[in-house]
Amino acid sequence: MSLRMTAAIVGAAETDSVAIQPDMSSLMLHAEAAFNALADCGLTKDDVDGVLCAGQSPVSVAEYLGITPTYIDGTSVGGCSFMIHVRHAAAAIQAGLCSVALITHGESGRSRVGMGGWGSSKQMPGAQFEEPYGVAGPPTRFTIPILRHMHEYGTTHEQLASVAVATRRWAEKNPRAMMRDPITIEDVLNSRMIAYPVHLLECCLVTDGGGALVVVSAERAKDFPKKPVYVLGTGESSEHSMISQMHDFTESRAFKVSGQLAFNEAKIERKDIDHAMFYDAFAHTPMFALEALGFVGKGESGPFFEEMRTAPGGDFPLNTNGGGLSYTHTGMYGMFAIQESVRQLRGEAPAQLPDLRTSIAHGVGGMFHAAGTLILTNDERA
Amino acid sequence: MPKRPIPEPTPDTAEFWAGARRGELRIQRCNACGKAYFYPRPFCPFCSSKDVAWFTATGRGKLYSYVINNRPAYGFQDYAPYVIAVVQLDEGPRMMTNIIGVEPTPENLPIDLPVEVTWEKQDDVITLPIFRPVGAAT
Numbered sequence: 001m002s003l004r005m006t007a008a009i010v011g012a013a014e015t016d017s018v019a020i021q022p023d024m025s026s027l028m029l030h031a032e033a034a035f036n037a038l039a040d041c042g043l044t045k046d047d048v049d050g051v052l053c054a055g056q057s058p059v060s061v062a063e064y065l066g067i068t069p070t071y072i073d074g075t076s077v078g079g080c081s082f083m084i085h086v087r088h089a090a091a092a093i094q095a096g097l098c099s100v101a102l103i104t105h106g107e108s109g110r111s112r113v114g115m116g117g118w119g120s121s122k123q124m125p126g127a128q129f130e131e132p133y134g135v136a137g138p139p140t141r142f143t144i145p146i147l148r149h150m151h152e153y154g155t156t157h158e159q160l161a162s163v164a165v166a167t168r169r170w171a172e173k174n175p176r177a178m179m180r181d182p183i184t185i186e187d188v189l190n191s192r193m194i195a196y197p198v199h200l201l202e203c204c205l206v207t208d209g210g211g212a213l214v215v216v217s218a219e220r221a222k223d224f225p226k227k228p229v230y231v232l233g234t235g236e237s238s239e240h241s242m243i244s245q246m247h248d249f250t251e252s253r254a255f256k257v258s259g260q261l262a263f264n265e266a267k268i269e270r271k272d273i274d275h276a277m278f279y280d281a282f283a284h285t286p287m288f289a290l291e292a293l294g295f296v297g298k299g300e301s302g303p304f305f306e307e308m309r310t311a312p313g314g315d316f317p318l319n320t321n322g323g324g325l326s327y328t329h330t331g332m333y334g335m336f337a338i339q340e341s342v343r344q345l346r347g348e349a350p351a352q353l354p355d356l357r358t359s360i361a362h363g364v365g366g367m368f369h370a371a372g373t374l375i376l377t378n379d380e381r382a
Numbered sequence: 383m384p385k386r387p388i389p390e391p392t393p394d395t396a397e398f399w400a401g402a403r404r405g406e407l408r409i410q411r412c413n414a415c416g417k418a419y420f421y422p423r424p425f426c427p428f429c430s431s432k433d434v435a436w437f438t439a440t441g442r443g444k445l446y447s448y449v450i451n452n453r454p455a456y457g458f459q460d461y462a463p464y465v466i467a468v469v470q471l472d473e474g475p476r477m478m479t480n481i482i483g484v485e486p487t488p489e490n491l492p493i494d495l496p497v498e499v500t501w502e503k504q505d506d507v508i509t510l511p512i513f514r515p516v517g518a519a520t
Contacts, residue, residue, distance in 0.1 A: 121390075128389040129421050130478045132510050133466055136455035140466050148447035151493035195466075196450035196488060244468045244478040245421070249447050 083372025171322025233266025
């Protein structure tokens, strides 16, 4: 069974702001995004029978919105959860478990209003075998593989910095982006050292916001006001709960599995991808994605970024909203990557690319813990 | 010594922490497929065999990768910058640790640097394995 072209995203929207919003709780952000996405496709909450979300329980979100669903999915594996939700929604729709799936994200990542607590039990594996060593959030865990990649492939600090520079060039074109001032490689390398080898400008933002998607069967997709964005290929996987247990610090097994599943289902080649959104929690994350998804060979991502091929005018437009590095990053950023893929395929993006047919949105969950991949198209005949 | 978050052992990890109290790095090996593994589980993560045995690792390994953290975790304020590392034991498995006994600079910490275990007692239950370059004083 394949999900290829069985479902489509017909509603997509973000919260009114994706900046810093101390007056908004996490559930308020979920709801604002949900109502914006429903308005985008001309539906109301009473049309929704599938509720999928991460961070909050789908039970909480369904109750908050006043929905009694026939399908709920609380897959919450970090920032790629929403790619996985689209995959699960398509499967649920095909199986007849629901007909209108609402996928929501809302996170008060910066202001921490209405969020669950930090930390885990002192008995979880991470608490026993990582937290005693003074890890302080993702900047000290997600980043540990970088030096190994540099050691094995000669990846340089300048190449890492060039990811942030290329991404900022896209943000300059996006009025909603939090960071829009042009930066150079020198600026990145001169910014504060957070955890060697990672500088401040190689770390994502921390913001408040949300987004939501409405997914229906492909047959119904043309009944809605906006140009449908069809689900061409999907993938998901997971690898570890502790970064120390990643199989190979120079490549993500979860990325490889998820990406290959998506390409197998889509039945297209890498060269057929017109636009890419690779979750950029840190500068190295899209480098690992570029390699694991097979767009370049192993160890070849450094020169690719250094040549500015992903920047405006390059041959591989990547993270065209400005990414987690410069646009917004609430904590589970994957929703915003999908939103930009949808905008580009609809022709609604602030930095709109011409003649797009396909887009890939690839997300990471936690610190290379999990992955989700979507290949999307606006071509109903794909 | 930093004020570290102190973990609580679980039934599957108790032998690791009991060994640590004696200054022994106790990890497991599968008798079916022969592979050593960490973190502790009552079965082999490679082949699912329950025929697994604890043994004392040499405590030697190599610096697999690391960061030098300038944004200290709570309890580590007086110790930044400090090294958060993953070492690969000579027996194969990898574990997170800190590297001590050396000034935390990239020049002092080449990838694959040989390291050895030392022990830092936290309380009557928890003693942590910490690594240092082979031969370094701590």
